[in-house]
Amino acid sequence: MKLALVTGGAGAVGAAAARMLAEDGFRVVLADRALERTQAICDEICRNGGEAVAEPVDLLEEGASQRLIDSVAERFGRLDCLVNNAGMTGAPRIDSVELSVWNAVLALNLTVPMLLAQAAQPLMKQSGGGSIVNVASRVYLAGTGVAYTSSKSGLIGLTRVLAVQLGPDNIRVNAVAPSFLNTPFNDKIVKENTGLAASFRKMSPLGRLGTAEDVAGAIAFLASPRANFITGDVIHVCGGTQLAPQPASAGADDASHNQTESEEHLIAS
Ligand SMILES: NC(=O)c1ccc[n+]([C@@H]2O[C@H](COP(=O)([O-])OP(=O)(O)OC[C@H]3O[C@@H](n4cnc5c(N)ncnc54)[C@H](O)[C@@H]3O)[C@@H](O)[C@H]2O)c1
Structure with missing residues (x-):
């Protein structure tokens, strides 16, 4: 039976990905520091006929990434899919960045995926290859959050490098880049900026926010044989919010006839 390791497996996206991979x-x-929630999700997956095991871990502890892969190797002897999903925000503005927060965000969002990939390579290679999926963010195209955007942009770069270097071991490496999701991850920011969810909904041509299941679908696809020739890529799970803002008339049939000069400029830029 193939084995998938999901970090942050007790969170919204991690749990949805774990459920889908089990299906x-x-x-x-499921590797997470929230032990009770992780165990509850594992129990639910098992009740529904899947197989899931909890690995309590604080990924920011020294040596945690290597210990986690060693434990997987010892217990299961193989690794076919690694989902680097655990993440955090912090240090949003350059005028108030606290170095300790910057370091923690970069460590969890970028350094840990690198260390896990490094530790996982021999086991994945021994398993005949596999798939690494890094959960990045649409922010790499924007500029929101000094530490968060820097870490997720770095994660896209890491994805590309690993795709090149691990390809010969038949290990594919891709990223998903979700936009704003309606998950507890955003509770604080939503409290501080009540209009944020609505503005993301408006930005999407699909007119809604993304869900954890939307992201999980892309992760499961990239982990599957259906994506066997896809590596070094980024799937935007953004409902179109990765596109440049469109003028109000862009959806209309006669939009091209009605464009003003400024609208034409907007489309071109
Ligand atoms: N929610 C969004 O709007 C959104 C948008 C784009 C990208 N993302 C990315 O998706 C991923 C998952 O987001 P989510 O919405 O499910 O968040 P979430 O807060 O629901 O889940 C994150 C999980 O990571 C775990 N975690 C945090 N620090 C850890 C540590 N040091 N060691 C072990 N586990 C730790 C938490 O316990 C939690 O279960 C993150 O990488 C996030 O950056 C989220």
């Missing part, structure tokens, strides 16, 4: 026939290991 697709993976045994899933």
Whole structure:
């Protein structure tokens, strides 16, 4: 049975990905520091006929990434999919960045995925290859949050480098870049900026916010044989919010006839 390791497996996206990977026939290991929630999700997956195991871990502890992969190797002897999903925000503005917060965000969002990929390579290679999926963010195209955007932009770069360097071991490496999701991850920011969710909904041609399941679908696809020739890529799970802002008339049939000079400029820029 193929094995998938999902970090942040007790969170909204991690749990949704674990459920979907289990449905697709993976045994899933959920690695998270929130032990009770992780165990509850594992129990739910098992009740529904899947196989899931909790690995309590604080990924920011020294040596945690290597210990986690060692534990997977010892317990299951293989690794076919690694989902680097655990993440955090902090240090949003350059005028008030606290170095300790910057370091923690960069460590969890960028350094840990690198260390996990490094530790996982021999086990994945021994398993005949596999798929690494890094959960980045649409912010790499924007500029919101000094530490968060820097870390997620770095994660896209890491995705590309790993795709090149691990490809010969038949290890594919891709990223998903979700936009704003309606998950507890955003509770604080939503409290501080009540219009944020509505403005993301408006930005999407699909007119809604993304869900954890939307992101999980892209992760499960990239982990599956259906994506066998896809590596080094980024799937935007953004409902179109990765596109440049459109003028109000862009959806109309006769939009091209009605464009003003400034609208033409907007489309071109
Ligand atoms: N929610 C969004 O709007 C959004 C948008 C784009 C990208 N993302 C990315 O998606 C990923 C998951 O987001 P989510 O919305 O499910 O968040 P979430 O807060 O629901 O889940 C994050 C999980 O990571 C775990 N975690 C945090 N620090 C950890 C540590 N040091 N060691 C072990 N586990 C730790 C938490 O316990 C939690 O279960 C993150 O990487 C996030 O950056 C989220």
